[in-house]
Amino acid sequence: MLNTTLLKKLTYGVGALALLLGLYGFYVRLFIGERDVNYGSYVVWGLWVAMYLFFAGISTGAYMIATLDYLFDIPLFKGTGKFALWGALVTMPVALMTIGMDLGHMERIWKVYVQPNFFSLLAQMVWGYTIFLIVIALTLWFTVVKPSKNTLLVKVLLSVGLFLSIFLSGGVGALLGVNASRAYWHVGLLPAQFPVFSLASGAAFMLIVVDWFLVRDGERRLQQIWVLSLLTVILAVVKVYFLWTDFSQSIYGGIPDNVRAVNEVMFGRYWWAFWIVQIFLGTLIPVIVLLQPKLAKADSVAGWMGLLVLIGFAAARANIVFPALSVPELQGLATAFTGPHLNFDYFPSLLEWSVVSGVVGLATLAYLIGTDRLSIFKAEASK
Amino acid sequence: MTNVSSSVNRREFLKSAGAAVGFLGALSAHPEAVIASVTEQTSAPNLQASLSSDIVMRMQVELQKALKKSVKERRWVMVIDLRKCVGCHACTIACVAENKLPPGVVYRPVLEQEHGVYPRVTRTFTPRPCMQCDRPPCTPVCPVNATYKNDEGVVVIDYEQCIGCRACISACPYGARTSDFGYTYTEGTPVADGLIIGQNVADDYERAKNFEYGKGYARPNEKGSPIGNARKCHFCLHRVKEGMLPQCTTTCIGRATMFGDANDLDSLVAELINKPNVMRLKEELGTEPRVYYLT
Numbered sequence: 001m002l003n004t005t006l007l008k009k010l011t012y013g014v015g016a017l018a019l020l021l022g023l024y025g026f027y028v029r030l031f032i033g034e035r036d037v038n039y040g041s042y043v044v045w046g047l048w049v050a051m052y053l054f055f056a057g058i059s060t061g062a063y064m065i066a067t068l069d070y071l072f073d074i075p076l077f078k079g080t081g082k083f084a085l086w087g088a089l090v091t092m093p094v095a096l097m098t099i100g101m102d103l104g105h106m107e108r109i110w111k112v113y114v115q116p117n118f119f120s121l122l123a124q125m126v127w128g129y130t131i132f133l134i135v136i137a138l139t140l141w142f143t144v145v146k147p148s149k150n151t152l153l154v155k156v157l158l159s160v161g162l163f164l165s166i167f168l169s170g171g172v173g174a175l176l177g178v179n180a181s182r183a184y185w186h187v188g189l190l191p192a193q194f195p196v197f198s199l200a201s202g203a204a205f206m207l208i209v210v211d212w213f214l215v216r217d218g219e220r221r222l223q224q225i226w227v228l229s230l231l232t233v234i235l236a237v238v239k240v241y242f243l244w245t246d247f248s249q250s251i252y253g254g255i256p257d258n259v260r261a262v263n264e265v266m267f268g269r270y271w272w273a274f275w276i277v278q279i280f281l282g283t284l285i286p287v288i289v290l291l292q293p294k295l296a297k298a299d300s301v302a303g304w305m306g307l308l309v310l311i312g313f314a315a316a317r318a319n320i321v322f323p324a325l326s327v328p329e330l331q332g333l334a335t336a337f338t339g340p341h342l343n344f345d346y347f348p349s350l351l352e353w354s355v356v357s358g359v360v361g362l363a364t365l366a367y368l369i370g371t372d373r374l375s376i377f378k379a380e381a382s383k
Numbered sequence: 384m385t386n387v388s389s390s391v392n393r394r395e396f397l398k399s400a401g402a403a404v405g406f407l408g409a410l411s412a413h414p415e416a417v418i419a420s421v422t423e424q425t426s427a428p429n430l431q432a433s434l435s436s437d438i439v440m441r442m443q444v445e446l447q448k449a450l451k452k453s454v455k456e457r458r459w460v461m462v463i464d465l466r467k468c469v470g471c472h473a474c475t476i477a478c479v480a481e482n483k484l485p486p487g488v489v490y491r492p493v494l495e496q497e498h499g500v501y502p503r504v505t506r507t508f509t510p511r512p513c514m515q516c517d518r519p520p521c522t523p524v525c526p527v528n529a530t531y532k533n534d535e536g537v538v539v540i541d542y543e544q545c546i547g548c549r550a551c552i553s554a555c556p557y558g559a560r561t562s563d564f565g566y567t568y569t570e571g572t573p574v575a576d577g578l579i580i581g582q583n584v585a586d587d588y589e590r591a592k593n594f595e596y597g598k599g600y601a602r603p604n605e606k607g608s609p610i611g612n613a614r615k616c617h618f619c620l621h622r623v624k625e626g627m628l629p630q631c632t633t634t635c636i637g638r639a640t641m642f643g644d645a646n647d648l649d650s651l652v653a654e655l656i657n658k659p660n661v662m663r664l665k666e667e668l669g670t671e672p673r674v675y676y677l678t
Contacts, residue, residue: 033564034565035566103547115544117525180668333492335495336489340564
């Protein structure tokens with residue numbers, strides 16, 4: 001198996017390559033415009049929105065995991081909190097960057113702060129994320145950079161952060177779920193699922209960090225990996241249960257738009273993303289591997305499984321966003337008028353893939369450079 | 384039979400001859416009065432009758448009447464008689480021309496559906512403007528209040544306020560909003576002087592301001608909008624304010640689209656929306672559309 005130095009070098013390399021591939025996308029989107037995307041007026045949200053859900057999930061989930069160390073003082077997780085917090089701090093701006101690219105007028109984002117409609121979930125989320133980012137930074141400051149002796153202050157701060165991480169995760173689900181016109185999204189379960197998805201994302205992310213990048217210093221680390229593995233497995237099974245309740249209810253209910261969206265996920269043009277990426281690679285394989293202590297604790301295996309779970313989650317987010325929008329609101333709408341971006345058949349364009357590659361590279365490099373260069377992580381490295 | 388017929392013909396002949404003599408006599412005595420009376424009885428009265436029976440003229444008169452009321456007293460509604468729609472798409476094209484809609488942006492497509500099995504087949508045409516819902520799902524989702532119901536009950540968009548998040552497009556159950564990605568119809572066409580005008584002159588038309596919301600937006604302009612914005616049908620408010628019917632209503636060759644103030648109980652639209660064969664799209668969602676269909 002690969003040692004931590006080699007794994008880190010490999011991750012640096014992949015991150016740099018991903019960022020390089022993303023430069024094209026950043027340039028086109030920022031200096032030329034939005035025309036080369038494949039989402040449009042019918043499938044209004046595409047890969048970038050799915051990736052925003054994905055990164056926001058990692059950020060809020062990583063914060064939840066950090067509370068195991070700083071809020072609940074669980075001895076086993078001592079020392080892992082700052083790595084989780086740094087992950088939360090790095091992935092949230094990346095999530096916002098991805099969703100920002102999706103705006104027709106990103107230069108007007110300030111209006112959400114100055115002239116908000118607080119009834120809109122989107123406005124609530126923008127404000128919520130901003131406050132959350134500040135809370136993450138403050139938490140890092142008072143727990144790691146300049147540890148505060150006022151434990152009450154730190155606990156209150158972490159409680160607020162934990163509440164926000166749950167509220168914002170659920171908010172993402174509600175953002176989609178409040179659309180009564182989209183039968184596939186408009187189920188009460190949707191907002192309830194997302195905090196679970198976030199926690200699962202956070203656990204998978206920490207599996208990678210603990211297994212690949214932290215010093216391999218014996219039994220305690222293996223115990224951390226084992227507990228994170230079990231947490232990941234349990235949450236993966238809960239996610240499958242959510243899928244079952246969602247899909248079975250839709251199919252038994254028989255509401256045509258809902259059934260069409262479910263069929264699109266399972267048997268449509270993205271069947272492979274569901275069955276192969278989300279279910280087989282992202283759920284089945286990690287569950288089987290992580291349930292076996294010897295395999296889970298073997299060098300770098302748990303990290304690979306964490307990566308698979310995250311890839312599965314990325315596919316799952318896409319499978320929530322696209323199919324609901326691929327069902328025409330009215331019969332005959334698809335062919336009533338033709339033109340650019342008037343299409344219910346969506347597949348991300350090169351520009352969209354490029355931007356996603358860029359933000360993945362950016363997040364990866366930012367995380368690694370931070371943990372390698374920032375003084376707060378130096379002690380851990382030397383230990 | 385031959386005899387009877389001859390006798391009738393003879394009688395008719397004598398009657399016509401007598402009338403002709405009488406007419407000529409009167410014509411020589413009072414020529415102007417006779418011509419005036421003939422004109423009155425033939426062409427002029429028929430033309431008048433034809434005009435007054437055209438529902439567009441009636442709606443025009445009713446529109447003038449509604450405009451005299453205060454803004455909040457009006458209730459603009461549209462009625463579309465599906466039995467009269469022939470699927471010519473003239474309304475779609477007229478709307479594109481009126482609002483200078485670029486490729487990919489459409490306010491009023493006509494949905495076509497085929498029903499039945501050959502040889503018993505039929506087609507239905509459903510024009511779909513914005514429903515101008517009284518409980519619109521698209522407005523509360525806007526993070527910056529860029530889209531709202533105005534005082535006249537029409538759902539409008541403030542192009543300078545819109546951040547282009549497309550949440551409103553996603554929320555609309557009727558697919559009535561589209562996003563402007565900044566295309567023009569003339570791009571990609573030959574730039575060299577054309578036989579008639581060539582692209583350089585032809586696309587002046589596309590760049591010139593439209594009249595939406597009474598402001599007018601050139602393409603492109605320094606603020607970018609409406610490129611990057613969500614766009615939608617607004618019942619041609621800019622025309623209505625000037626006393627003109629929405630372009631789709633004026634253009635409908637089958638007189639299938641009616642527009643007016645439903646608060647005027649004598650108006651055509653008020654009369655029609657109380658008929659038993661009226662329906663609204665996706666009524667079950669409770670959005671209370673202001674577009675009614677006659678089936």
